[in-house]
Amino acid sequence: MLAAPINPSDINMIQGTWRTEAVFSEEELITVPSDIPLQSAATLGVNPCTAYRMLMDFERLRPGDSVIQNASNSGVGQAVIQIAAALGLRTINVLRDRPGGTMVTYGGMAKQPVIASVSQLIFKDLKLRGFWLSQWKKDHSPDQFKELILTLCDLIRRGQLTAPACSEVPLQDYPCALEASTQPFVSSKQILTM
Numbered sequence: 001m002l003a004a005p006i007n008p009s010d011i012n013m014i015q016g017t018w019r020t021e022a023v024f025s026e027e028e029l030i031t032v033p034s035d036i037p038l039q040s041a042a043t044l045g046v047n048p049c050t051a052y053r054m055l056m057d058f059e060r061l062r063p064g065d066s067v068i069q070n071a072s073n074s075g076v077g078q079a080v081i082q083i084a085a086a087l088g089l090r091t092i093n094v095l096r097d098r099p100g101g102t103m104v105t106y107g108g109m110a111k112q113p114v115i116a117s118v119s120q121l122i123f124k125d126l127k128l129r130g131f132w133l134s135q136w137k138k139d140h141s142p143d144q145f146k147e148l149i150l151t152l153c154d155l156i157r158r159g160q161l162t163a164p165a166c167s168e169v170p171l172q173d174y175p176c177a178l179e180a181s182t183q184p185f186v187s188s189k190q191i192l193t194m
């Protein structure tokens, strides 16, 4: 292991229980190409995958179409902006507010229920959907996940997808990284380096 990000789900995990070891079968593991930057490789497996699947799986989007998202300065949001641009899509990026359209909820940082506009539901046929990458991985084969990772690696090589703003922190300083990762308005992904 060279580097690993602290994602919100990791914080949720250590607030409950966590593991120190895991055993995987060979087909569950993917070799990450060594010709992409370390921070891109470390942050590839969760947020860019989530961004890519949400752009692909909910609406048939064509070049020139627009995507509206909130929490757009998050790791996922930064990946949405870049992957959408690579696909010829336009993005409207909202900070701490709520958009309309087909609304795909994938995180609950505000820990509040999602409230939908009744007029948009009735008159605009607003659709409410959810996405969870872990479920997508259960519903798809390891080969399909590998294909997704390699598609994203191609975007990274072409300079169309970069890692989010990152702060590298040596593993032994993990308490500082954990503290920083829970601070509001600090849009920098904490990366533990070995």
Ligand SMILES: NC(=O)c1ccc[n+]([C@@H]2O[C@H](COP(=O)([O-])OP(=O)(O)OC[C@H]3O[C@@H](n4cnc5c(N)ncnc54)[C@H](OP(=O)(O)O)[C@@H]3O)[C@@H](O)[C@H]2O)c1
Binding pocket: 007, 008, 009, 046, 047, 050, 071, 072, 073, 074, 075, 076, 077, 095, 096, 105, 106, 107, 108, 109, 110, 111, 131, 132, 133, 134, 183, 184, 185, 186, 187, 189
């Ligand atoms: N469903 C899935 O499969 C899946 C996959 C990956 C991530 N996620 C979820 O997606 C979310 C983002 O993950 P990430 O790694 O991109 O996180 P991140 O880089 O740490 O960004 C967190 C974002 O949440 C915003 N935020 C925090 N507290 C908020 C609040 N009370 N009200 C409104 N916005 C708030 C922050 O805004 P500021 O910059 O303004 O503080 C920031 O934009 C998390 O909830 C995570 O669990 C879900």
